[in-house]
Every structure is written in C-alpha cells, then in structure tokens.
Amino acid sequence: MASTHPDRRKLYVRIADELREELAAGKYPIGEPFPSIGELAERFSAAKMTVDRAVEVLRGEGYLESRQGSRTMVIALPESQPDHAGEPEHSEEFHVLFDQLQEIRTQLKGFAAKLAELDQRTKNL
Template sequence: MGNRRPTDHRKPFVRIADDLRRDIAAGRYPIGEKLPAVGELAERYGVASMTVGNAMAVLRDEGLITTKQGARSTVIAVPDAQNAEAAPAERSEEFEVLFSQLQEIRGQLRQLGSRLDELDERTRDL
C-alpha cells in the first residue's frame, strides 16, 4: 500500500500528489512519461479513484501533468526543488480543509462537465 506513515495526517489526495510530485522531481517519471493508471494508484494507496483524481487535479493545476479522459496522465514539467519538497507541516489545518473542499468541488465539476459532453454528443445528431 502507498507511502503512508503512521503519523501522516495529510489528506489522502494531498499525500498522493506529494508522492507523485517527488517522484517526478526525482526523475522516476520524466517529461513525456505516463503516470500509473488511476485504478493502479487507487489500489496502491487503498483509496477511491476520485481521491486519485483529486491528486491528479493538484498536479495538473501546478502545470506538472496533462490529462485526457480515458487516458493516463502525462508528465509535462518538473517541479522546482522547493515545490518538490514542500513540507506538509507548513500548511495550516484551515488551508488543508479549504483545499480539500476545493478539490472535491473540482471533481464534481469534472463529472458534470463529462455529463454535459455526453449529452451534447447524444443530442448532436438529433
């Protein structure tokens, strides 16, 4: 199961994003490389696919990866050293709560966007 430490109080999606960010910075996933599939990461960390999706959204918002529906995420940039090793303890509890809520909202918006795209496809030929 993932790299969780017993005293790690970060939200699961933050922990996953931090781990992947460090792996990208260390060269385990160079630019152009595909990250593991969402299902594989969900199994590795023992979390839901949505949690992994939220972690991917963090990395996408940081400009490190690009994602396409139905395809694995691709690394497009490497974080600078300071961002790669950002200490989770520097984030306040309030920040973590707000960031978590924001990620949940983003996930819901992605789902709604997918539904709208699907409806658009269905009605296009009418």
C-alpha cells in the same frame, strides 16, 4: 528523527505530495505516461476518487495533462524541494483554502471551455 505527530492531512493531499516528490526526483520523465488512476489506487490502497483528486491537484499545478481517451502525461516537473525538517507544516485551514482554490480553478477552466465553444458557435450569427 521522525515526527511523533500523526499526519492530519487528507489522504489525497498526502498522495499528491508523494507523487509530486517522485516527479521532482525524476521518476516520471516529461513526455512519458503517468500511472493510471487504477494503478495508483492499488499502490496507495485508496479509492479511485481519492487518487483522482490527488492527480487533479498535480494537473492544477501544471505537472500533468489529461485528454479523454488518452493516458495522463507528464508535462512539467516540480523543482526538487529542499528538506524542510523542523519547519511547521501548513495548517488545516491552508489545506482547506488550497483545496477550494483548486476546485475554483477546475470550474473556471470548464467555464472558459464552454465560453470558447459558445463563442465559436455564435461567431457567424
């Protein structure tokens, strides 16, 4: 039976969830290119920034890897999720905190890369 309650999750969260389910189902095999942001934006009728944020969630979870100048690649697959029908969804507060943690993780990765670069440049001083 379908839920009569509207899905109040942010669009990028819904997109990330759908893509995660497709990854778990094997639609995108490990080592294969993931669809581009443009392709996904068209598919979901969403702004590229929204889709990029959804893909960033999956990157942060360790399923995708992106390198400048190359396509995003699938590097891991989530385990298939059992059907949780009837179980409550995460609260909006959970999603807000999760989003904040993802942003912190992204910033920490950037700081770590900058620190490694600085360490390399100052190694012989």
